Structures are given as C-alpha cells and as structure tokens.
Amino acid sequence: MEKENELFGVKEIARRANVSTATVDRVLHNRTGVSEKTKARINAIIKEMDYQPNILASRLASKKIINLAALIPEVSEETDFWSAPLSGIRRAEAEMRQYGVQVQIFLFDLNDKDSFAGQIRHVFEGGFQGILISPSFIEETKKFAAECGRRKIPYVFIDSDIPDLHSLSYIGPHLRKSGYVGAKLLTYRLEAEKKVLIINISKEIDNYNYLEIEDGFRAYFNDNKQPNEIVRIDIRETDYQSVARHLTYVFHLNRDIGAAFVTNSRVHTVASFLKNSHRTHVSLIGYDFVKENVDYLENNVIDFLICHRPDDQGYRGMMALYQKLVVNAPVIKQNYMPIDIVTKENYEFYQN
Amino acid sequence: MEKENELFGVKEIARRANVSTATVDRVLHNRTGVSEKTKARINAIIKEMDYQPNILASRLASKKIINLAALIPEVSEETDFWSAPLSGIRRAEAEMRQYGVQVQIFLFDLNDKDSFAGQIRHVFEGGFQGILISPSFIEETKKFAAECGRRKIPYVFIDSDIPDLHSLSYIGPHLRKSGYVGAKLLTYRLEAEKKVLIINISKEIDNYNYLEIEDGFRAYFNDNKQPNEIVRIDIRETDYQSVARHLTYVFHLNRDIGAAFVTNSRVHTVASFLKNSHRTHVSLIGYDFVKENVDYLENNVIDFLICHRPDDQGYRGMMALYQKLVVNAPVIKQNYMPIDIVTKENYEFYQN
DNA sequence: ACAATTTACGGGCACGTGCCCGTAAAGGTA
DNA sequence: TACCTTTACGGGCACGTGCCCGTAAATTGT
Structure with missing residues (x-):
C-alpha cells in the first residue's frame, strides 16, 4: 500500500x-x-x-429494493423445456438477492394467448422496474413493448426475438443460423438420392421461430447445392397419435426419406414414431436438451440435438436487467447464444 | 414489508x-x-x-485484501490458446475486485520445465491465499501440491487434471470422453476401408493429456466395432517443415488414409499440410478455437473442432477460489467442461 | 489476604454511500 | 427595512459487519 x-x-x-x-x-x-x-x-x-x-456500499446503504419480473411459459406436460430458463432465472435471483434485488416469476400457457395477455397485465400492476419476457405471441408482445416504452421500463427478450421493438437486449439463438447448422449435420453423411423431411409440430400457426429455422435450413441446401429433395409437413396436433398418423402418410408417399429435421423440441415424438415403425435408419435431428430427447439420443434414434443453453439464457436475461438497473452499465443488445451440437457421446457433459 | x-x-x-x-x-x-x-x-x-x-457488509467492513494467484502458460508464437483462459481470469478479477480480491498472474513457458518450477517458487514467495494452476508438468505439480498442503493453501487445476492430488477443484474437460467424441465425428461418414490417422505434435514426451485422449478415441472404435485401421504418429518438432516431412512420409506409406485426428490445437499445421499437398478430401478434426484453426474451418479443410470453453475455465477456476475463500461455500471438486463441437456453420456464435 | 495475570465480554468506530433534515444565503415582495 | 420563499449546501445518521480497545470478572500465584 x-x-x-x-x-x-x-x-x-x-x-x-x-x-x-x-x-x-x-x-x-x-x-x-x-x-x-x-x-x-x-x-x-x-x-x-x-x-x-462502490456497489457494495451503495447497495448496502440504500434500502431500496429493486423488483424484477420474469414472464415465461409454464412447464407443460408436452415439454419441460422452460424449466431450464426458469432455473437460470432462479440462479440469477440467488446471486442478486444479497444486492437487494427481488425476482417475481409469472407463468403463462403456451397454448393460450389470453393467459399471456392476462399475465402481462399482472406484471404491469406489480410495478416492476425491469421485465424479462418470452415474446411468444407477436401482437400481444408489441402492445407490451409499447406500454413499457411509455412507462420507461426496460425489458429483455428471451429465446425468440421480435426485431424493431426497443428491447434492452435479446438473449437467444440466431434461429436462421441454427437451421443452417441443422442442415449441415443432417446432410453430412446423407446419400444424394435420399429425400429430406422437415417436420413442424405446433399448435401456433404464425410461428416466427419456425419460419426462420426452415429458412436457414433451406439456405444451407442452396449454398451447398445439396441435390436432395426436401419434403415438408405441418402437424397441428401435438399428441403422438396425430403425429404418427401424419407421418405414416408422409412416409407412405415418400419411400426414400433418408433424414428428418424437426424444428422444435417435439422431435422425441417423431423419434418414438420412427422407432415403433422400425425406421431407425432415418437420420433424425431436432431441438433442445429435454429428457425425452436425450433418451432417444442415447438409443441412437436421434442423431443430433441442437441446443441453445436455455438455462444460461434465463441467467443472462436477468443479469442484463441487473447490469442496467443496479450497475448502470451498458448492455449488449444482441446476445446470440452458441448453437450447440449434442450427441450421444457428449451429452453427459452438456450444461444448459 | x-x-x-x-x-x-x-x-x-x-x-x-x-x-x-x-x-x-x-x-x-x-x-x-x-x-x-x-x-x-x-x-x-x-x-x-x-x-x-451479508457479504456486502462483510467485505466492506474488512479492509483485508484477498490475494489470488494464477499460474498458466504464456501465449506463445505457436499458439494463443492460453489467451482465452487468461481473459476469463481477468473477467473474474474484474468481478471480484470490488469485493477486495486481487489477482496476480504468473506465466511460464510451456517448453521449459524450469520456468514452471521457477514461477511456482515466485508464487509461494508472494504469500497468496489461493492459487489457480495449469498442471503442465506432472512431477513439479506434485511438489507444488505437497507444499500447498503444508501451507494450507487451496489450489485449483485448470485444463488438465492430475488425479489423487487434493486440489480444491478441477476445471477442464473429461479428456477421455473428448477423444471419444472426436472418434464419433471422424467416423460419422467415413468409409470402412479407409484408414484413420492419429497425430500427436508435441515437444513434451510424457503427455498425460494426449494419452487420455487417444485412449478415448480408440475406445470408440472398440465400442462401435469400427472396421477402420488406425495409424498413429508422434511428431516431436512443432514447426511446419518438420510436421510436413513426417506427414509426407506417413501418407506415402498409407495411401488410403481417409481421416486424421490431431490431439491438440496444432491441427492447423496439419491443415496447412493437407491443403498444400492437395489432400483436402481427408476429414480433419482437432482441438481448440484458435484463430488459425478457425480459418481452416472456414475453408473446409478442418471439418470439426472440439473445444472446452477455455475462457470459461479461467473464469470458473478463479470463481471456485472465490467461493471457497470469500463466500466460504462448498466447491464442486470435479467440474467437467462441456465437449463442444464447432463447425464452419456455428463457429461465429461460439463463446469460449 | 492481596496483587498479578488471564479470560470474557461490551462499547464504539470504521468501511463508502444514500438520504433526511436543518440552515445560511440569495432573491422576491410589500 | 422587515418578512417570506426559494436555492444551495453541510451535518450526520444509517446500512451490517469487522475489529480495536478498554474493563469487569474470574483465575492464578504468593
């Protein structure tokens, strides 16, 4: 000294x-x-x-409590995907609590637009100083963003982005590139005469995510002059029976499908179908590190999973708000997550 | 309230x-x-x-400064790999500084055992309360660990582990599994009659890392009854000319090599050779997200890179010491990093 | 018995910042 | 000039913990 x-x-x-x-x-x-x-x-x-x-002294001296809200889909029977961001949010909360930051979590039903809108109203009633939100429904999110602008509340988008709104930050994947990577992996050892099947299983119709991913997927075929024919199918019901019915039909029409790409985490449903119908020679790629998917990865039915560290997304999303509100530091607006490739051989070390 | x-x-x-x-x-x-x-x-x-x-109040009230040391290889002309852990260490330091933690960094020459031993002596003279160390030389590290035990100084291993020493934590890859993943990717589209070449380029002879990786690589071939013949070569000089000379010889002896696996970050040297000798049809896989490697990834000479988030390793290593010394919280002893797969298509989003 | 030493504990300041409250000075009005 | 309002600033306590210093009580020694 x-x-x-x-x-x-x-x-x-x-x-x-x-x-x-x-x-x-x-x-x-x-x-x-x-x-x-x-x-x-x-x-x-x-x-x-x-x-x-000195942030220590600052936070210690001010008894002011900062309240943050997180609005994400609830864990449903269909998928426990959102349990990962939730755990990341909790992790961030634990870290911030000693600095006088509190986090309240609001959950909505991914199949119910109204529950989304309703929870948004609750959030605004709560008078929070910062909001993390999964912008699952486009129109409602636009209204939400407008209201935040009026109230001068910073908000962060997580997992999927709606550009041109003035979010403090976007934490999530570059969807287009993610589809691009999927195409690369799918075709890496695919014979030229085989067809490729894109499968979208979702109740939502105007799915921005899905469109971006498929666009990227097809872009790879263009860029690399892949000769394979692409077949696509939309399935609006998410239960196994419906999916199996549709897929049976598609595979009947196209007898030379060599690979299938599922645009979301419901790839395990397709895996189940492929296994039951003894079509495990078909290469299969889909999204997200959820238990059902990992099981089929383990059994060699799914070849690769593409993941975007959902846990980390939750953590970083909350931390972005913390940076802005507590530290008053600049926040990176576009925060694209890595596009992780998970296989049977490396999944045990994967960290969400 | x-x-x-x-x-x-x-x-x-x-x-x-x-x-x-x-x-x-x-x-x-x-x-x-x-x-x-x-x-x-x-x-x-x-x-x-x-x-x-209340850690805030605690750190504020005590003027006691906690001093941590980090002992890692210096960035050499051969590879800038260690710049990544270094940046992670710096990131951790920035975060801890406001809690009264200071970090001092000691660098040694990877090709010089004595510089390693010398820096260890310097570290002990400094009277640090916690040490992060890359255990690059086994015998010296064992002495180091013994001395730390005597002085009751907690230490963390980073990037490669020496088991059975009582390190506070190990932060790094599961090397064996990492080789296993390399084998999977290398054989994913490899024809059965092609040979596979394992290349180890290193001046160090008793390289624990390398043995583990090769062991895992071969384990995959056993587990999956891969028919391919495996050829291996050790190259003790790291300059391009020497590597090219050895490789020319090997490729001359084995005309049907379809894939090559380099056990460390020097894969770019091999890539250079393959490109110069017009052998880019050979699949090539190696380690680490360093600039030269990424360039060859971009040019389709390297197919995949396996990475272990070196930046994050540095960060987590320091944070493990922080957890122990400041927060006095339990620390996870084995902290295996994910085995990341980096390709031309996803590298731009990779986060070290 | 008394002094000398050790043990057990309380008082209170300090860390760097936030913020309430009090007040002198400046400006305004008649 | 006397009185009131506004502006500009200082004093000082509080946040929860660390730790120095002082002292009454208990213990030991002679």
Missing part, C-alpha cells in the same frame, strides 16, 4: 471540490439543489478521477 | 443471546475469548435463524 492517507470515492471528490459529500451525491444522482457552477466543477473531478462507485 | 422493526443479522443474534455483537462476531469467526456456554448458546441461535452473513 503506497497510497496511505488518501480518501476514496465520494469523500475524495468532496474534498477536492470543497463541498460536502451530500452535494457530490446530488450530482452523482443528478438530483436538484446544486448550482450549475459547482455541478460542473464536481463533474470535472469525477471524470478526472474516473470515479467508480 | 410485513416485518417492521426486526433487527437483522448479527445484531439480532446478539439481542436474542443477550450478548454484544462483538461476542457474536467472535463466535462467527471462531476466535478465542468466548466461554463454551455462551458459544453454544450463540451457535444454537445461529443455526435456528439459518443466519447468512
């Missing part, structure tokens, strides 16, 4: 400017009650010192 | 035990000067309250 009796932080600023710490404080939080002259003088000193406030 | 005028933390414990906060403090830090009776009484209350100290 060479520097011995120096003052630190606010006190030192106050000493240099010949004012009290209270006045410095007023400037730092740009409150009223300081003349322009002294304000300028203090600001100059702050700049010169490159003053960084 | 339902709970209004309650006291928190140490004060509340003191009130309930009819002692002063100083006495509670003595118990919390098990210092001397408290009778067994009151000590027991206070401990009971602490347990009952499930008291969690």
